[in-house]
Amino acid sequence: MQYCDITCSQLEQPNISTIVSSAYTEKYDAETPWFGQVDMKILQEFKIKKTNNAIQVSLDVVNLGNLLSSKWGVKKYASSTGYYQPLAVKLNNGVTPVYQFDTNTKTTFTSNPELPSRWQMQFGVRYIF
Helix, strand or coil: CCCCCHHHHCCCCCCCCHHCCCCCCCCCCCEEECCCCCCEEEEEEEEECCCEEEEEEEEEECCHHHCCCCCCCCCEECCCHHHHHCCCEEEECCEEEEECCCCCCCCCEEEEEHHHCCCCEEEEEECCC
């Protein structure tokens, strides 16, 4: 099977060239980008004198990396247009395939704008008796 020259250059993605250059892509061969998240908890306990009681004050930061930089701790998922490339294939002269791509699509993955991609902070107070 022969592929045209514009296939990899038009997509401009490092991982897609190995997928497109092979004749078939295996099932579950594509993967979403790696995701890492760092959380932080600060806890201080205050003993109440002459009793066994205590008060705990805590501060939790979920996705600390995203608090420091908006580019860190962002989950990504495959965009719907990334699934459907190439859009069409025609045979030129009945032999050479010609692929049609969406030239506006430059990435397969897009950032998830929902809660797991945002930093969160909560303050807690706990009374222990």
